[in-house]
Amino acid sequence: MDPNATLEMIREQLKAFYAERDAEFDAIALADMVAALDDWLSRGGFLPDAWKGQTYSRPDIVNGTGWTRGARFRQV
Secondary structure (H helix, E strand, C coil): CCHHHHHHHHHHHHHHHHCCCCCCCCHHHHHHHHHHHHHHHHCCCCCCHHHCCCEEEEEECCCCCEEEEEEEEECC
């Protein structure tokens, strides 16, 4: 499974769908690709490159102390 290629195909299907409901749109293929990517990620696979971004701090929700160096998330 190549998550980068799968994401690119998902995006192509979405473009076809949004381009005035293009006849080349294949809902079953789109669903299959989304399911494959979900399975890949659920089993610990890496994110597609397009979903990797800079890391940012987030507020510490547990104790409300504000921004913390230890808690990080990725911008997607």
